[in-house]
Amino acid sequence: MVFEYAPAPESTSIVDIQTSYGLFINGKFVKSKDGKRYKTINPATEEVLSEIVLAGKKDVDAAVKAARSAYGKWSKLPGATRGKYLYRIARILQERSREFAVLESINNGKPIRESRDVDLPLVAAHFFHYAGWADKLEYAGVGPNPQSLGVAGQIIPWNFPMLMLAWKIAPALAAGNTVVLKPAETTPLTALLFAEVCQQAELPPGVVNIITGAGETGSALVNHPNINKVAFTGSTEVGRLIASSVAGTNKKVTLELGGKAANIVFDDAAIDQAVEGIINGIFFNQGHVCCAGSRLLVQESVKDELLDLLYERMQTLRVGDPLDKNTDVGAINSAAQLAKIQELAESGDTEGADRWTLKCELPEKGFWFPPTVFTNVTQAHRIAREEIFGPVLSVLTFRTPQEAIEKANNTPFGLSAGIWTEKGSRILEVANNLRAGVVWANTFNKFDATSPFGGYKESGYGREGGRVGLEAYLKSGDK
Amino acid sequence: MNDLSIMKTHKLFINGAFPRSESGRTLELKSSKGQFIANLARASKKDAREAVLAARSGFQKWSIATAYNRGQVLYRVAEIMQGRKDQFISELVTQGASKRDAEKEVQNSIDRWVWYAGWSDKLAMVNGSANPVAGNFFNFSVPEPTGIVAIIPESKPALYSLVEAIAAAIVSGNSCVVLVAKNSALAAISLAESLATSDVPAGVVNILTCDIAEVAPHLAAHSDVNAIDFMGVANKELAISLEKAAAENLKRVLRPTKTGTQGLNRIKAWLEIKTVWHPRGY
Numbered sequence: 039m040v041f042e043y044a045p046a047p048e049s050t051s052i053v054d055i056q057t058s059y060g061l062f063i064n065g066k067f068v069k070s071k072d073g074k075r076y077k078t079i080n081p082a083t084e085e086v087l088s089e090i091v092l093a094g095k096k097d098v099d100a101a102v103k104a105a106r107s108a109y110g111k112w113s114k115l116p117g118a119t120r121g122k123y124l125y126r127i128a129r130i131l132q133e134r135s136r137e138f139a140v141l142e143s144i145n146n147g148k149p150i151r152e153s154r155d156v157d158l159p160l161v162a163a164h165f166f167h168y169a170g171w172a173d174k175l176e177y178a179g180v181g182p183n184p185q186s187l188g189v190a191g192q193i194i195p196w197n198f199p200m201l202m203l204a205w206k207i208a209p210a211l212a213a214g215n216t217v218v219l220k221p222a223e224t225t226p227l228t229a230l231l232f233a234e235v236c237q238q239a240e241l242p243p244g245v246v247n248i249i250t251g252a253g254e255t256g257s258a259l260v261n262h263p264n265i266n267k268v269a270f271t272g273s274t275e276v277g278r279l280i281a282s283s284v285a286g287t288n289k290k291v292t293l294e295l296g297g298k299a300a301n302i303v304f305d306d307a308a309i310d311q312a313v314e315g316i317i318n319g320i321f322f323n324q325g326h327v328c329c330a331g332s333r334l335l336v337q338e339s340v341k342d343e344l345l346d347l348l349y350e351r352m353q354t355l356r357v358g359d360p361l362d363k364n365t366d367v368g369a370i371n372s373a374a375q376l377a378k379i380q381e382l383a384e385s386g387d388t389e390g391a392d393r394w395t396l397k398c399e400l401p402e403k404g405f406w407f408p409p410t411v412f413t414n415v416t417q418a419h420r421i422a423r424e425e426i427f428g429p430v431l432s433v434l435t436f437r438t439p440q441e442a443i444e445k446a447n448n449t450p451f452g453l454s455a456g457i458w459t460e461k462g463s464r465i466l467e468v469a470n471n472l473r474a475g476v477v478w479a480n481t482f483n484k485f486d487a488t489s490p491f492g493g494y495k496e497s498g499y500g501r502e503g504g505r506v507g508l509e510a511y512l513k514s515g516d517k
Numbered sequence: 518m519n520d521l522s523i524m525k526t527h528k529l530f531i532n533g534a535f536p537r538s539e540s541g542r543t544l545e546l547k548s549s550k551g552q553f554i555a556n557l558a559r560a561s562k563k564d565a566r567e568a569v570l571a572a573r574s575g576f577q578k579w580s581i582a583t584a585y586n587r588g589q590v591l592y593r594v595a596e597i598m599q600g601r602k603d604q605f606i607s608e609l610v611t612q613g614a615s616k617r618d619a620e621k622e623v624q625n626s627i628d629r630w631v632w633y634a635g636w637s638d639k640l641a642m643v644n645g646s647a648n649p650v651a652g653n654f655f656n657f658s659v660p661e662p663t664g665i666v667a668i669i670p671e672s673k674p675a676l677y678s679l680v681e682a683i684a685a686a687i688v689s690g691n692s693c694v695v696l697v698a699k700n701s702a703l704a705a706i707s708l709a710e711s712l713a714t715s716d717v718p719a720g721v722v723n724i725l726t727c728d729i730a731e732v733a734p735h736l737a738a739h740s741d742v743n744a745i746d747f748m749g750v751a752n753k754e755l756a757i758s759l760e761k762a763a764a765e766n767l768k769r770v771l772r773p774t775k776t777g778t779q780g781l782n783r784i785k786a787w788l789e790i791k792t793v794w795h796p797r798g799y
Contacts, residue, residue: 280764475792
C-alpha cells in the first residue's frame with residue numbers, strides 16, 4: 039500500500055546561483071582566455087541555471103602554471119600547517135553543508151535526502167581525515183622520506199560531484215601537491231562553490247584551481263606536460279584513453295572506472311534486509327554509481343520469494359522532485375545518460391530478457407527513468423555485461439557458492455560486490471574469492487573516509503580513502 | 518677421445534616444461550669474440566600465448582598457496598641457485614661480465630631471493646589494515662596479487678634484474694611471463710632450471726628467450742595479462758607502444774626509470790587492495 043505524502047520541498051533560498059561563472063585560477067575567479075561557454079541545467083526541470091566556461095588550452099595552461107608556482111611553497115609548508123588549512127576546509131564545509139547539498143541536488147538531480155545525509159557528511163569527513171594525515175606522511179607506507187608528486191590534474195564525474203572532489207583534493211593537498219580540478223561538464227556548480235570555501239579558508243592562491251569544461255578540457259589537462267599526476271574517476275572508455283595518452287611520460291596515474299557489481303544473495307540471507315540492500319545497491323543515486331549492485335545473483339531456491347518481496351518494496355519508492363525530502367529516486371543526470379540507459383534497456387528486451395518496470399508518475403519535464411528490473415537475464419546479455427549507470431537491475435541465479443563466485447567474477451570489471459548471508463565464514467570465503475576491490479557483506483554502497491575504494495581489472499587502479507589513498511599522491515624519497 | 522663436451526640445448530620454459538619454440542626458430546648466440554655458443558629457442562607470438570595460458574593456471578594454484586608456503590618456495594630458489602653458483606658465474610662471464618662482477622651479481626641475486634622470501638607472510642601486515650569506519654562493521658583491507666605480470670627485465674645486470682623482477686611479482690602470488698633477450702639468455706635459462714627444481718608450481722614463472730621487440734607487443738596487448746613490467750625496455754618508441762597497448766585492458770604498468778624501483782614499491786606495483794565490510798551484531 040502506498041501512502042500519499044504531501045510535498046515536502048527543501049527550500050532553495052539557501053543557494054545563490056550566479057548567472058555566469060569564470061574559472062577559479064590562482065585564488066580568484068577569472069575570465070576565460072580562449073574558452074567557449076555553455077549552459078548548465080537542472081536535470082529535473084531542464085531549467086537553465088548558469089553559464090559556464092568550456093575552458094580552452096590557454097585556460098588549462100594558466101591553471102597549471104598557477105598550481106606549479108604555488109607548489110614550491112605549499113609542498114614545503116610544515117605538514118601541520120597544511121593540515122590546519124584542510125581542517126578549516128572541513129569545518130567550513132560542515133557549516134555550509136546544507137547549501138552544498140541543495141545546490142548538488144539542483145545541478146545533479148539526486149534526492150536531497152541523499153546529498154544532505156550521505157554526500158556532504160562524507161565530504162567533510164574526507165577532508166577531516168586527510169587533514170590529520172598531513173603531518174604524518176612518514177607513516178603513509180611509501181617508505182622513508184615521502185615526497186609529494188607536484189601538480190595533480192584531477193578529473194571527476196557527475197554522479198557524486200562534491201564527494202569525488204573531496205576524494206581527489208583532500209589527499210592531494212595533505213601530501214603537499216597542488217591541484218587543477220575539472221568537474222564534470224553537467225555538474226560544475228558545487229565545485230565552483232567550493233572555490234569560495236578555499237577563499238574563506240584563506241588557502242594560498244594556486245593550491246586549488248578549478249576549471250570547468252568537457253572532454254577537450256580534460257584532455258588538455260591530462261596531456262599538459264607540466265603536470266605530474268593524473269587522477270580520474272569516470273568511464274572505463276575514457277580511462278583507457280588516459281592510460282594510453284600518458285604513455286612515455288613520468289606522470290603517475292590513478293583511475294577509478296566502471297563496474298558491473300554482483301550482489302549475491304544466498305538462501306540463508308535475512309531476506310527483508312537483502313531486499314533493502316538490493317534496492318540501495320541499484321536505485322541509490324538513480325543507479326548512477328560505478329559500484330552499483332547492477333547484477334543481482336540470487337540463489338535459485340529463494341529467487342521467487344525474493345523477487346516478490348523486491349517488487350512489493352519497489353512499489354513504495356518515490357520517484358520525482360529531487361528537492362522533495364521524501365524522494366527516493368531523483369532525475370537522470372542528462373539527456374545523453376537517459377538515452378544510454380534507454381538504449382541498453384531496449385537491448386535487454388531484444389536479447390530476450392523480461393522487463394519489469396515500476397509504475398510511477400514521472401514529471402513531464404526533465405530526464406527520468408523508472409526503476410526497472412530484468413529477469414531471465416543470461417551472462418551473455420549486454421545488460422549483464424555493460425555498465426548501464428542507471429536504475430536498471432539484471433537478475434541472474436546460481437545454485438552453489440562456486441557458481442556464484444564464477445558468475446560474479448565473469449566480467450572485465452572488478453570494482454565491488456555484495457554478499458548476503460547470515461554465515462560469517464561464508465562471507466569471508468566468498469569475499470576472498472571475489473576479484474573486486476570493495477566487498478560489502480549484508481550492506482551495500484557504504485563509504486567511509488578510512489575505507490579504501492577502487493577496483494581490480496578494468497575498473498582501474500589505485501585506491502582512494504584511508505592510508506592507501508594517500509599513497510596515490512606520494513613517492514618515496516629513497517633512492 | 519671421449520672428453521668431447523656435451524652441448525646444452527637452450528629452450529624455453531613454459532608451464533614447468535622446457536619446450537622448443539613452436540615456430541622452430543632459433544637465435545644464434547655468439548661470444549664477444551665471435552665464437553658460437555648456442556642456438557637459443559626464439560619464442561613466437563604463439564609461444565607467448567601458450568605461456569599466458571600456463572601463467573593463468575599457475576596463478577590459480579599459486580595465489581591461494583599459503584604465505585608460509587610461498588616464502589619457503591622462494592627461499593628454496595636461493596638454495597638451488599647457491600648450489601649452481603659457479604654455473605651462473607661462468608654464464609655471466611660468457612655473456613660479457615667480468616669475473617668479479619659476475620661473482621658479486623650472483624651472490625646479490627641469491628640474497629635477493631632470501632630478502633623477498635621473507636616478505637611473503639609480512640605483506641598483508643604491512644599493506645593491509647583494519648579501518649575504523651563509522652558504523653557497525655569490521656572493515657578491513659588486504660593486499661591480493663594482481664594476476665599475470667608480463668616482465669621485460671633490464672638486460673644489465675642480467676641475472677640480478679631478472680631475479681628482482683620475478684621475485685617481486687611472485688612473492689605475493691602473481692604469476693609471470695618473462696621475455697629475455699639474447700644477450701642475457703644464458704643465466705635466464707639456468708634460472709629457469711633452478712625454478713623448475715624449487716617447487717615453484719608449473720606456470721608460475723614462464724621464461725621466453727626471444728626478440729623482445731617482436732614478442733613484447735603481443736603480451737602488452739594480451740587481454741588476459743593484468744600487468745606489465747617493462748622497466749627493461751630501453752627503446753623509447755617501443756616503451757611507448759607497449760604502454761599504449763597495455764592501456765586497452767588497463768594493465769598495471771612499471772615504466773623504464775633511471776633509478777629503478779626496488780623493494781616494497783616493486784612488490785606493491787602488483788598488489789590490489791581489497792576492502793571488506795563485514796557486519797557486526799548479535
